[in-house]
Amino acid sequence: MTDATLAQLDALPTDELRDRAFALARQRRDIKFFWDLFTHVTHSDDNTQDGWIGSLDASxxxxxxxxxxxxxxxxxxxxxxxxxxxxxxIMQHGK
Known part of the structure; x- marks a missing residue:
């Protein structure tokens, strides 16, 4: 989506936003984006904090x-x- 406005993006379902953001982050090889999402979503779930997320060797x-x-x-x-x-x-890094 070129020059998407906030209103246009906000109208999309979460799954569509996720697909677009993930595709863009994969293209940019932006592991920091994924790391930030992991830490915000999993911070309260002790079952997911068993060391797997600390591996920087993951693709x-x-x-x-x-x-x-x-x-x-x-x-x-x-x-x-x-x-x-x-x-x-998407707004910051989309084309």
């Missing part, structure tokens, strides 16, 4: 697969934050 595709496994696409109370992160990323 972007591994990070995406791990995100899907951890979240199951259910964001719970973190969904507004996650949507905002997706929208912000």
């Amino acid at each position: 972007i595709d591994d990070a995406v697969a791990l995100w899907r496994e951890v979240t199951g696409h259910h964001y719970g109370d973190a969904e507004p934050l996650v949507r905002a992160a997706f929208i912000d990323y």
Whole structure:
């Protein structure tokens, strides 16, 4: 989406925002984006903090697969934050 406005992006479903943000982050090889999402979504879930997230050797595709496994696409109370992160990323780095 070229020159997307905040209103246009906010009207999209979370899954569409996720797909667009993830594709862009994979293209840019932006592991920091994924790391920030992991830490915000998993910070309250002690079951996900067993050391796997600390490996900096993981590839972007591994990070995406791990995100899907951890979240199951259910964001719970973190969904507004996650949507905002997706929208912000797309607006900052989209073409």
